[in-house]
Amino acid sequence: MDSNKKKARLAGLLYLLMAVSGPIGLLIVPSKIIVDGNVAATTQNIVTHEMLFRIGIVSNLVCQISFIFLVLALNRLFNGVNEKYAKLMVSLVIVAVPIAVLNELNNVAALVFADGAGFLNPFNPEQLNALATVFVQLHEKGTIIASFFWGLWLFPFGVLVVKSGFIPKILGILLIVGCFTYVVDSSLAILFPKFRELITGFLLLPLSLGEISMVLWLLIKGVKVQKPVISVSY
Numbered sequence: 001m002d003s004n005k006k007k008a009r010l011a012g013l014l015y016l017l018m019a020v021s022g023p024i025g026l027l028i029v030p031s032k033i034i035v036d037g038n039v040a041a042t043t044q045n046i047v048t049h050e051m052l053f054r055i056g057i058v059s060n061l062v063c064q065i066s067f068i069f070l071v072l073a074l075n076r077l078f079n080g081v082n083e084k085y086a087k088l089m090v091s092l093v094i095v096a097v098p099i100a101v102l103n104e105l106n107n108v109a110a111l112v113f114a115d116g117a118g119f120l121n122p123f124n125p126e127q128l129n130a131l132a133t134v135f136v137q138l139h140e141k142g143t144i145i146a147s148f149f150w151g152l153w154l155f156p157f158g159v160l161v162v163k164s165g166f167i168p169k170i171l172g173i174l175l176i177v178g179c180f181t182y183v184v185d186s187s188l189a190i191l192f193p194k195f196r197e198l199i200t201g202f203l204l205l206p207l208s209l210g211e212i213s214m215v216l217w218l219l220i221k222g223v224k225v226q227k228p229v230i231s232v233s234y
Contacts, residue, residue: 004077004166004222005222007073007076007077008077008218008222009218009219009222010073011070011073011074011077011218012215012217012218012219012222013219014066014069014070014073015066015070015211015214015215015218016215016219017062017063017066018063018066018067018070019211019212019215021059021060021062021063021066022059022060022063024055024056024059025055025056025057025058025059025060025063026060026143028056029052029053029055029056029059030056030140032045032049032052033045033046033049033052033053033056033136034136039129039130039132039133040129042129042132042133042136043113043114043128043129043132043133046110046111046114046132046136047114047115050111050114050115053107053110053111054111056107057104057107057108057111060100060103060104060107061101061104063100064097064100064101067093067096067097067100068093068097071089071090071093071153072090074086074089074157074160075087075089075090078160078161078164081160081163081164082159082160082163085156085159085160085163086156086160088156089153089156089157089160092149092152092153092156093149093153095149096146096149096150096152096153099142099145099146099149100142100143100146102142103139103142103143103145103146104139106135106136106138106139106142107135107136107139109131109135110132110133110135110136110139111132113128113131113132113135114128114129114132116128144186144189144190145186147182147185147186147189148182148183148186150182151178151179151180151181151182151183151185151186152179152182152183153179154175154176154178154179154182154210154211155175155176155179157172157175158172158173158174158175158176158178158179158210159172159176160172161175161214162176167217168217171210171213171214171217173210174209174210174213174214175210175211175214176210177206177209177210178206178207178208178209178210178211181203181206181207182207184203185200185203185207
């Protein structure tokens with residue numbers, strides 16, 4: 001198998017691992033735990049579904065570890081296309097990953113307060129519930145900050161795809177669209193959260209289409225092998 005195809009398949013596998021582990025920790029688990037406007041119910045869900053909550057934390061960490069190896073694999077694949085854009089892509093991920101990893105401390109803190117260990121006896125149950133929920137909310141806000149960079153790295157990635165010649169340009173364009181959609185979504189979440197709730201459904205497709213398409217392409221098609229030019233002398 002061509003060397004670039006191997007690199008593409010490896011990147012595809014790492015991207016798939018991200019695509020599976022990320023939604024578990026960021027979407028599925030919170031949907032089972034968080035009860036909007038009900039502090040006591042949220043805390044009780046953390047206690048009742050403690051293992052699920054822990055799985056969410058681990059899933060988020062697995063996603064970020066995969067992210068590091070993914071961008072390194074992509075750097076190997078695209079470094080020959082444009083070194084500056086490849087370095088920018090890696091740099092943005094290097095910023096994003098620590099934000100997301102450290103953000104998991106908020107979930108760990110929420111778990112500590114929800115469990116109500118002995119050293120927390122000075123706090124009454126209502127205070128513990130409130131503190132647990134505060135850290136859950138902080139995790140949500142931290143995710144919004146991280147998502148700026150989850151979007152920004154897609155711009156150099158998309159440009160590299162467009163310039164590469166061995167992956168369809170349309171996939172690169174979709175990645176660039178995903179970049180701007182992430183940035184818009186994150187900005188709205190901070191500036192106009194109520195409005196963002198109204199249009200979230202419309203943002204899901206441009207947010208995910210480019211990355212899902214890229215995962216499938218890398219896994220199934222890999223990259224187009226460049227055929228050597230054979231010169232014939234007479």
